Amino acid sequence: MLTVVGLGPGSEDYLTLKAITVLKRADIVLTPSRYLNVVRKYAGNSDIVLLDPRNVRGQVLELAREYPDSNVVVVSSGDPLFSGIGKTVLDLGIECEIVPGISSIQLACAKVRTSWDNMIFLSLHEREHISHLNNVLVKALKRNIKIGILTSPDYPPHYVISLAKTYANMYRSSVRAFVCSNLSLENEQVLALDNIDSVDIVRADWNSVLILEPCIDKHRLLYEPTLL
Ligand SMILES: C[S@@+](CC[C@H](N)C(=O)[O-])C[C@H]1O[C@@H](n2cnc3c(N)ncnc32)[C@H](O)[C@@H]1O
Secondary structure (H helix, E strand, O other), rough: OOOEEEOOOOOOOHOOHHHHHHHHOOOOEEEOOHHHHHHHHHOOOOOEEEEEOHHHHHHHHHHHHOOOOEEEEEOOOOOOOOHHHHHHHHHOOEEEEEOOOHHHHHHHHHHHHOOOOOEEEEEOOOOOHHHHHHHHHHHHHOOEEEEEEEEEOOOOHHHHHHHHHHHHHOOOOEEEEEEEEEOOOOOOOEEOOOHHOOOOOOOOOOOOOEEEEEEEEEHHHHHHHHHH
């Protein structure tokens, strides 16, 4: 049986009891290196295989085929079904159980005390999300919708903020931003930017959740009602 388990944003504080139970029962664990300490702690007697980001599909397929009668556990950061390895396993058509974890987006929203029930989510690790980035920014600015973005090495926070700045000027919006980096880890950093227009350089790690909160210039509505 194969189980995909989310281990949360990083710190053990955000592990669920269910995740610990799954790790304790594992025969084999496939894990990203950043969760190695947690995996060793709770699944110390299992065989531990490090995930190779360039061969995720191959590794998962091999374990599923070679060990159909073992408890094979595949570790995901955050929640497996938000830009995590859960989608890869489902796409491969492998029979599995998925155990949710606390997503970095949940922790970011909690940190900055904003709700995520009216937010658009994007992950800049996903090709199709990257191609939607411009459209989503424009739509969100026009309609005053919040966006939660998982940034990546190729699309770090400062890249998205400078893009958002350009559109904010175009649509006469002001945009508040929160850059939540390395949440729950020793080097956690949360930057609150009241208006991205007045910020020149944003120094933040790519391992961040960026929350953008547009705020339309009310006077604009007098002239451009059709935008809404
Ligand atoms: C491949 S995605 C995995 C997301 C994960 N499945 C989740 O639900 O959080 C990796 C991205 O998640 C975000 N992320 C993961 N852990 C984080 C943390 N501790 N602090 C801030 N962002 C984090 C970053 O945007 C990172 O680039």
